[in-house]
Amino acid sequence: MADADEGFTDGPEFACGCCGQCCRRDPYYAVSLLDIRNISMALGMSPAGFFGKYCAVIDTPGGFRYPAILAPDGCPFLKGVLCAIHLVKPIGCWVFPESALLPVTLLKKSIIAIPTCAILALPDDDRPLKADPELLAARDLHFEHTKQYFEEHDAFDEPSWQAATDRLIEKLQDADELGRRSAELRAKAEAQVKKISGQ
Ligand code: SF4
Ligand code: SF4
Secondary structure, three states, rough: OOOOHHHOOOOOOOOOOOOOHHHHHOOEEEOOOHHHHHHHHHHHOOOOOOHHHEOOOOOOOOOOEEEEEEEEEEEEEEEEEEEEEEOOOHHHOOOOOHHHHHOHHHHHHHHOOOOOOOHHOOOOOOOOOOOHHHHHHHHHHHHHHHHHHHHHHHOOOOOHHHHHHHHHHHHHHHHHHHHHHHHOOOOOHHHHHHHHHOO
């Protein structure tokens, strides 16, 4: 049985098979406030120009409003099987599939709709995939600040978005905040391992 503490950092490592299917299966891909800044800069576009061309604010199945890259025919940044904006891809893309913190056995079931995904070749395991707690903590900060911004704003508005993005960057640079959140995520992963192993 896995040691609970190992469940977060020492679970099985995932090696992406680069089939590209996870970038084709969804109608949209979430972008955070900071993703919008990073991607628009990399593309040499204004943030408003990038947002207007590629994104929209969508109502998520979870019942909140969130910005996303629209992908009616797969993500527009998928070129062949590779991401054309890999270095600045959205935080949600960076943490997939480790972010689920699901034991591998359950993660495989959740991903069954992508038969080419390398996850399905992993042996069953009661631990989540090995993950970087600080990256997941950063993901949560992106998510919370972005969600809050679109709760307070009907649409993308560049001046207020700039200010909100600066506040997010400040939080991301707060080592204490990231440390606290990493510890919470570790506890969550430990609880998942205990639950699945019946401890
Ligand atoms: S941004 Fe890149 S990694 Fe994310 S869905 Fe699009 S192609 Fe895939
Ligand atoms: S579906 Fe799985 S193997 Fe294919 S690109 Fe996505 S994460 Fe990698």
